[in-house]
Amino acid sequence: MKVSLRWLRDYVDITLPIKELAERLTMAGIEVKEMQITGGTWENIVIGEIVAVEAHPNADRLKLVTVHLGQKQLTVVSGAPNLRTGDKVPFAYVGAQLIDGHTGEIIQLKPAKIRGALSEGVVCSEKELGISDSHEGIMVLSPEAPAGTPLADYLGDVIFNLDVTPNRPDCLSVIGVAREIAALTEQTVRLPQVSYEESTEVIDSLASVKIVEPVLCPRYCASMIIGVSVAPSPRWLQQRLLACGMRPINNIVDVTNYVMLEYGQPLHAFDYHRIAGRQIIVRLAKGGEVITTLDGMERAMTSDMLVIADAEHPVAIAGIMGGLDTEISEETTAVLIESANFNRSAIRQTSANLGLRTEASLRFEKGLSSELPLPALKRATRLILEIAGGKAAKGILDVYPGRQERQPLLFSTVQISRLLGVEVGTDEAIRTLTFLSFECQKTGSSEQISVTAPYWRTDISNCADLVEEVARIIGYDKIPATMLSTPIPVPELKPEFTLREKLRSIMVSCGFQEVLTYSLTSLDMLRRVSPDSQLTTPLKVANPITKEQEYLRTTLRAKLLATLNQNQRYETGGIRLFEIGKVFLPQEKDLPEEREKLCAVLSGPRSELSWRDQEGLIDFFNTKGVMENLLSWLGEEIKFDVSEDRGLHPGKRADIIVDGIKVGVMGELHPKVSEAFELSGTTYLIELDLKELLPLATRLKKYSPLPRFPGVIRDIAIVVAESASYQQVKNIIQSFPPVAKVNLFDLYRGEQVPRGKKSLALRIVYQAPTHTLTDEEIIKVQEQILDTLYRELGATLRS
């Protein structure tokens, strides 16, 4: 909402410097987003009165003009054709900045001798001042302009661009803002004159109003003026509209817009002679009805839309836009002015359905007062009579089925201290509220007052609202800052947060960069991660912004792989990425299950290119190492089982099983998936389901005492068939109690061992809780181990 300061001054005295005023308004909830000073700063330019015009001694076309400037008089040279003694004109002193009338450039006025006569300034054209393009003559100001006054004070303006919150439609008006300023600066508001002379012709004999839908239209008022002359509006009116960002059309329409800006009540003018049957009917549209609106668009009405109709068809979409048929034109001689109140929801719905938002609908949908139409209508009628002439019909058509008494609120200052934490006396509260035009009455009790909000404050419904009114006028800066003194509630344990933090810190310490990707993606992206498999239908956004953000992710893989791809363009070293986030699994007739997952992808060299040892590329076992790090702290055995995951390489994938529960999956990315995401090199992937992991993570851990006797290390190398897995070998060795730990430190295939076999070099740590193991004991166990390995796997000790 743009508001002109000059306009505001009509209703309230501005007693604060402009910047401070803007600050006060902002603090009180009417945010001044921007202040625009129009007319330039006009420094060194004042109002002058021409007191003498004489011929120039050396030039026929030039004149010597003597200008009275309040304290002094100066004589300047001018060639303007319209110099007249007694006129008030803008006068620029030497040093003023002007726009050159011929070149359009900004120039600084220098002292000059024109044809031998000294000129100590200039009288200015509109173009020189930047007001318009007119340079034919000097600008003539109105006769009451005070000589000597800076021009900026007289002509300049400040336009406040206000951010009005949706609860304050009353402030979508100049008077509304003036009321706020008055309350903040303890001034009173001067309301415009609304009375006018009526003719003898009674309005009821000229037109009628019928409201078919009283819920949707609580009030409809109309006045009539006969014998108007439609013409362009006077300059002052046009300027005010332009300053507020509205385009002048003609004097009738301009007045309705002017009063809307002034009062906040949208009005509409009909060409009276085009209203069929002289009837105004407020009803719902009939199916199939079509109206061409003022913007020239043909709009199909649906039966839930409120229209203003005449005896035959709709002439306006109620509260949104008028129809072209009854538009004010140059032929119009009689007008019917509508000032009504409409249901906010109805206006909002229709406006949304039609995709048509207007200054009128923006105000109505915020909920205007049904008391507002009458004063606004009277004001508009008076202005039309002043500007467009004609005679007003006697009386006003006023159908008011939705009349409601304003209910007073019982208010106590205890409520202020209870909510604000600061004491405000009853008298101060009354004083503050009264400046806001609230009616306050003391009741029997000393603390309680009965408060009635002014009719335009449709946002006030309870005592908390009144507390805010008091707070914002006395200033939020008057409220102290205290710390909560109430007891701290007993916190609930949140093991899922602990688990997430744990996993995050492990991933980071394993060299992974955390990423956060969009929850919304495309079906195509979701399909890419799992070729040849049936995708459960993800949740779909009904009104997506783009096709790329249409579905809620059911996997973290897609965006993570896309992120990997993007970064492969720049990164030369290995890339390790992870995300912990929610996937959204649809559920029947309910919100989706939001399941937290960890997904990680890794690819490329194990380390940056370096002059040190080259470590090669990230492979399955690097990935497995990360998985082992992620889960080892659980203190449970981690099993890597055969997996069916379709997004992974069939020979290089594993389900992760802990205590019989599948908690995740890992492996090499399926080449098809890799291709679909245009990834270079081989990519490995890890996925964990935090929900499955949670019960394992929350198990109470038990401390095991530190071993009191040292372990004994023995290395052995065995030769075993390729078909035997390391896990089998390890399981056998670990089944013998004194074995505390088994490490594989070499795996060999080649000439030294027979075909189809491999050699495993193992380091075994033997340890007993009761004593240091002797050589004999160890040899004995080792023999048993080798026996079992031989019996079960055909493994032999490598010599």
Next chain:
Amino acid sequence: MPRELEELASQAFEELDKISDPKELETWQIRYLGKKSPLMQLLHSLATLPLEERRITGGRANEIKKALETGLGKRREALKEAQIAVSLQRESLDISLPGQPIPLGRLHPITQILKEICDIFVGMGFQVVEGPEVEWDYYNFEALNIPKDHPARDMMATLWIDFELETGDREMLLRTHTSPMQIRVMEKLRPPIRVIVPGRVYRHEATDATHESMFHQVEGLAVDRNITLADLKGTLFEFARCLFGSERQARFRCDYFPFVEPGVEMAIDCIVCKGAGCRLCGGSGWIEILGAGMVHPDVLRRVNIDPEVYTGFAFGMGVERIPMLRYGIDDIRLFYSNDLRFLKQF
């Protein structure tokens, strides 16, 4: 005898001074202090000497032995020092060679800032809770005094889920703010309540340098007897000081959110211009940080908390803005495009 002894001693000291190799030191030790050395043999043979001579010669011999031993010790120490010095000199590196690269992981800047924010409030007795990102209209709007057709819905353009109830109403949406958790928390807990809710929120908004369709918020809620706007101010000013530094000024101004009354917007003085007015703050000298207020009595009634007995405050802040201000990031889209060249800076 004593003369020979003295000569032996001076000869030994002379040689000792010249030794520069630890191995020679061993030889010297054997020669002069070994079992077969003249000095040791003399000491062994003392018993055969007459008493007086034994006393004189023996005393002197022992003195010399001690002196030689001390000399040896010192020499050994000196040689060791010299050797270390030499090897230190020889072993120096080109320390400008690059270090062994060890992959370094980092948390996303938003994760980092969320932790920072949560830690501050946890320190003030708030508990962290989380809620669903896909919500019902009821929690996101209706229960927060934003019924259908309320103009406040314009402030939060909504992404609706393609899901229809039997009535044909579309009620499922991506939450536009973390405020629905105010309702969910109050439905579940009774006062005293003190929670904060971090999480993702979504808007139907075309993205540009300052707008994202997905971003994070942190919601706060405290409900108990005697909670006031002054407590809200104290809590949030303290938070601003913890997050932005003790020299930052904070201010409250009146603002409107349908689910609080009175409503508040908190701003801090501009980090760049310190309040003088610049491009970052749009000339106002202040930067909006969050919206807040006293929980609306109708909201409390809706969850069966008596507003005559209890009061509460609530606040909600956008998270991305904070690292943007702190690090001078000028494009919000950088957070979720996940370019490592960006992420590695934090």
